[in-house]
Amino acid sequence: MKPHGPVYTLLCTTAVCAAGVLIGSCNSHGGQSMNPEEQDWKMQREQMVSQQIEARGVKDPLVLESMRGVQRHLFVPENFRDAAYHDSPLPIGDGQTISQPYIVALMTELLEVSPGAKVLEIGTGSGYQAAVLAAMEVEVHSIEIRPRLCEHATSTLAELGYASAHVRCGDGYGGWPEEAPFDGIIVTAAPERIPDPLLEQLAEGANMVIPVGDFYQELKVITRTPEGFEERSVIPVRFVPMTGEIERQETR
Ligand code: SAH
Numbered sequence: 001m002k003p004h005g006p007v008y009t010l011l012c013t014t015a016v017c018a019a020g021v022l023i024g025s026c027n028s029h030g031g032q033s034m035n036p037e038e039q040d041w042k043m044q045r046e047q048m049v050s051q052q053i054e055a056r057g058v059k060d061p062l063v064l065e066s067m068r069g070v071q072r073h074l075f076v077p078e079n080f081r082d083a084a085y086h087d088s089p090l091p092i093g094d095g096q097t098i099s100q101p102y103i104v105a106l107m108t109e110l111l112e113v114s115p116g117a118k119v120l121e122i123g124t125g126s127g128y129q130a131a132v133l134a135a136m137e138v139e140v141h142s143i144e145i146r147p148r149l150c151e152h153a154t155s156t157l158a159e160l161g162y163a164s165a166h167v168r169c170g171d172g173y174g175g176w177p178e179e180a181p182f183d184g185i186i187v188t189a190a191p192e193r194i195p196d197p198l199l200e201q202l203a204e205g206a207n208m209v210i211p212v213g214d215f216y217q218e219l220k221v222i223t224r225t226p227e228g229f230e231e232r233s234v235i236p237v238r239f240v241p242m243t244g245e246i247e248r249q250e251t252r
Contacts, residue, residue: 041073044085048072052087053105060109066135067105072098075128075156092126094146096240099188103219103237104129110209110221110234111184113138118179120201122172122242123188127153127165133186134162141179143172145244171244175201182206190217191242192250199229211239 034042049068058064073084076098080090089097099107108129113119115137121130124144130153133140142165144150150169157165168176172187174197181203187210194210199222202208208222218233241247 041071041085045069045072048085048087048101049105052100052102056102056106058102058105058109062115062136063105063108063132066108066132067101070128070131070135071160072101072128074160075126075131092149093152094149096125096146096149098126098128099239104132106234107186107188107209107219108132108136110219111186111207113184117183119184119186120176120179120182120198121186121188122175122198123240124153124167125149125188127157127162127167129186129188130165130167131157131160131162134165138164138184140165141168141176141182142166143168143170143176145169145171172242173197173245177201184208185210187211187242188239189242190214190237190239191246193246194222195246199224211237214241 045068049064053067054064073081076084076090077093083090085101087100087102089100092098111119113136118139118141119133121133121140121142124130124142126149130140130142144153144167147169150167154167157167173195177197180201182201183203183206185198185202185206185208187198187208190211190213192212192214194212198208202222202224204224204226206224209219210222211217211219217237217239219235219237221232221234223230
């Protein structure tokens with residue numbers, strides 16, 4: 001006998017829900033139900049990962065999972081929130097930008113780090129890249145030269161609970177020697193020449209991912225080997241310039 005319409009629907013919904021709880025779905029998010037707005041942001045993140053990131057060849061499951069989870073819209077200014085998951089960089093104030101999602105994913109993958117690793121980031125900006133690493137259980141030490149951005153990123157990361165992301169305000173030229181060596185170094189502002197202190201703070205076998213150049217920039221991966229450093233170019237990129245000490249040296 002066919003169950004009565006509403007009863008059938010109810011039973012069915014309960015069954016789907018029970019199965020959903022078992023596999024961690026059914027509108028649940030860390031044990032709490034997700035409101036329609038959060039559902040929409042989540043869907044936009046799923047699309048961002050499949051259409052912009054996986055489609056261009058990023059494969060590291062840990063990176064993809066992190067990009068699906070970190071709420072990028074909370075790292076961009078409110079008036080750009082609706083564009084947070086678009087395939088483009090966005091302004092974050094002070095003439096600076098948060099990188100395009102694909103570039104964040106690619107750079108994170110190129111670092112080749114695992115949970116528990118210690119990474120140095122130069123150019124905290126909005127704090128989004130630091131959050132993507134922290135969500136992978138990486139300990140991040142990030143330096144931002146612009147005080148306003150630095151303070152804002154520090155509070156965003158704290159409010160969202162990324163306790164393994166540590167931010168310091170100042171020039172990243174000299175790195176963070178007290179915490180060196182690092183299992184990875186990611187630089188998100190472009191110098192014309194790689195600062196020596198950063199090379200010195202890279203652990204053996206570790207990668208530095210860095211845009212190098214002036215108007216024309218190349219995204220480079222520098223690997224520290226027992227003999228020295230190996231370098232390869234990945235793709236042409238466009239980052240804001242690294243300022244501070246490196247600029248003073250470049251104009252000398
Ligand atoms: N990773 C950031 C985007 C960075 S934009 C994010 O996820 O949002 C580049 C940032 O590098 C800018 O905020 C800029 O102020 C900063 N920057 C430039 N030169 C720097 C330096 N010498 N030391 C530290 N930060 C620097």
